[in-house]
Amino acid sequence: xTKKIKRMGKASTPTRTQDPExxxxxILEVASKEFALNGLSGARIDEIAARTKSSKRxxxxxxxxxxxxxxxxxxxxxxxxxxxxAKLDTEGMEPMEALKRLVEFTFDHHHQHEEFIRMVMIExxxxxxxxxxxKAIRDLNVTAIDHIGRIYKRGIASxxxxxxxxxxxxxxxxxxxxxxxxxxxxxxxxxxxRDIGATEAQTRLRRNTVDMxxxxxAKTSALPRD
Amino acid sequence: xTKKIKRMGKASTPTRTQDPExxxxxILEVASKEFALNGLSGARIDEIAARTKSSKRxxxxxxxxxxxxxxxxxxxxxxxxxxxxAKLDTEGMEPMEALKRLVEFTFDHHHQHEEFIRMVMIExxxxxxxxxxxKAIRDLNVTAIDHIGRIYKRGIASxxxxxxxxxxxxxxxxxxxxxxxxxxxxxxxxxxxRDIGATEAQTRLRRNTVDMxxxxxAKTSALPRD
DNA sequence: TACAATGTACTAACCGGTTCGTTTACATGA
DNA sequence: TCATGTAAACGAACCGGTTAGTACATTGTA
Numbered sequence: 001x002t003k004k005i006k007r008m009g010k011a012s013t014p015t016r017t018q019d020p021e022x023x024x025x026x027i028l029e030v031a032s033k034e035f036a037l038n039g040l041s042g043a044r045i046d047e048i049a050a051r052t053k054s055s056k057r058x059x060x061x062x063x064x065x066x067x068x069x070x071x072x073x074x075x076x077x078x079x080x081x082x083x084x085x086a087k088l089d090t091e092g093m094e095p096m097e098a099l100k101r102l103v104e105f106t107f108d109h110h111h112q113h114e115e116f117i118r119m120v121m122i123e124x125x126x127x128x129x130x131x132x133x134x135k136a137i138r139d140l141n142v143t144a145i146d147h148i149g150r151i152y153k154r155g156i157a158s159x160x161x162x163x164x165x166x167x168x169x170x171x172x173x174x175x176x177x178x179x180x181x182x183x184x185x186x187x188x189x190x191x192x193x194r195d196i197g198a199t200e201a202q203t204r205l206r207r208n209t210v211d212m213x214x215x216x217x218a219k220t221s222a223l224p225r226d
Numbered sequence: 227x228t229k230k231i232k233r234m235g236k237a238s239t240p241t242r243t244q245d246p247e248x249x250x251x252x253i254l255e256v257a258s259k260e261f262a263l264n265g266l267s268g269a270r271i272d273e274i275a276a277r278t279k280s281s282k283r284x285x286x287x288x289x290x291x292x293x294x295x296x297x298x299x300x301x302x303x304x305x306x307x308x309x310x311x312a313k314l315d316t317e318g319m320e321p322m323e324a325l326k327r328l329v330e331f332t333f334d335h336h337h338q339h340e341e342f343i344r345m346v347m348i349e350x351x352x353x354x355x356x357x358x359x360x361k362a363i364r365d366l367n368v369t370a371i372d373h374i375g376r377i378y379k380r381g382i383a384s385x386x387x388x389x390x391x392x393x394x395x396x397x398x399x400x401x402x403x404x405x406x407x408x409x410x411x412x413x414x415x416x417x418x419x420r421d422i423g424a425t426e427a428q429t430r431l432r433r434n435t436v437d438m439x440x441x442x443x444a445k446t447s448a449l450p451r452d
Numbered sequence: 453t454a455c456a457a458t459g460t461a462c463t464a465a466c467c468g469g470t471t472c473g474t475t476t477a478c479a480t481g482a
Numbered sequence: 483t484c485a486t487g488t489a490a491a492c493g494a495a496c497c498g499g500t501t502a503g504t505a506c507a508t509t510g511t512a
Contacts, residue, residue, distance in 0.1 A: 020491065193364075
């Protein structure tokens with residue numbers, strides 16, 4: 001039995017009931033969710049197929065095998081967030097403000113893309129072995145360093161940032177705080193009996209995260225007295 | 227065929243070839259490694275059984291089912307690290323030094339217990355649903371808050387720490403940095419082409435982590451000029 | 453003897469992957 | 483305009499290895 005209605009139309013524009021790119025995309029989106037939810041070994045090809053507008057046959061037709069599908073889902077996740085990150089422009093701001101915005105943006109961005117965070121967690125469980133195979137992903141993330149690096153350089157020039165820090169280290173620290181906020185929310189919330197994901201808690205954690213980064217980078221002289 | 231040699235001995239002390247507690251412990255240790263390595267769905271009961279001095283039959287005899295075994299492995303992981311953490315005593319130190327030690331200790335401790343970190347990652351992938359079932363685990367971690375809370379209070383009293391911070395938030399921040407250092411090492415290293423796990427990198431990250439926490443908590447007046 | 457601990461062999465369901473056949477799109481040609 | 487060849491796109495049913503879990507018999511211990 002056919003379980004779904006294909007897009008119809010015999011109009012003049014070449015509409016077609018066969019839609020390779022659409023099918024491919026549909027599978028990829030469903031698979032991304034399934035892998036993010038259940039992990040590589042936990043995800044079920046049959047389940048993915050069932051949620052698809054297509055079939056299991058097509059998964060293997062387009063993606064070869066389960067690992068091939070997972071890899072594409074992983075690449076897709078990185079590509080999506082990268083596209084979002086590119087939107088932030090801090091070039092006009094003064095360094096301290098720019099860094100603040102960058103941290104806030106990263107914090108919010110991670111918060112809004114739990115699926116991506118989960119894919120990265122899962123990939124780390126697999127020791128990054130699939131990411132290793134994907135040149136596409138490695139290229140994407142280098143620009144993040146560029147961004148924070150430029151802000152830092154400007155802050156040094158204007159005398160508000162401490163010298164001797166490394167942009168990658170900075171990126172690491174910002175990532176750590178923003179990533180952990182999403183990745184460990186479940187266990188942290190349950191252990192300490194407070195819902196870390198609730199808006200009030202998030203507001204406070206966000207402020208703390210910004211504070212923490214700024215206080216780390218800023219010269220003592222550029223800090224408020226307290 | 228019996229695949230292993232049982233502890234022998236017909237001595238006067240009641241040695242026995244049947245060793246329930248030993249078998250149980252053996253299974254748990256093997257299972258912990260397998261789950262930490264492959265996740266809940268990725269781990270194989272047959273594989274665990276094979277690595278055991280015992281058999282699959284015994285796994286079900288003692289742990290009921292796969293999830294029961296996983297839960298015990300999870301509890302075991304938490305219990306082990308908790309025991310380690312209890313060893314740190316900062317009561318005699320002055321607050322700033324005590325906090326420094328606590329962060330260093332946490333950083334090192336997480337670094338040395340990758341298996342635990344992986345179990346927590348895996349549990350978070352499962353939305354903490356197994357941890358939820360375990361009262362045992364929740365009880366363990368509250369003492370961590372106690373520790374950092376006491377240090378913080380002393381720091382406030384002696385005037386070196388800023389007021390208005392929350393011990394749980396502090397714990398969150400320390401955890402985030404120390405946890406991320408282990409959990410995301412694979413993807414981070416691969417993306418930025420530097421081995422984050424190498425000793426030089428770790429030394430720098432450790433120092434940065436300590437700095438970051440101290441600068442966050444300390445009053446500006448208690449900070450070095452720069 | 454009674455009960456806890458253990459070994460062996462088995463099963464039923466699951467699940468990744470495939471076989472085989474069908475439909476659709478579209479170019480070609482008359 | 484329509485018949486036709488063909489390759490891509492698709493569906494359904496199937497397969498065989500894997501895997502969690504069990505039945506049953508046996509041994510050790512108190």
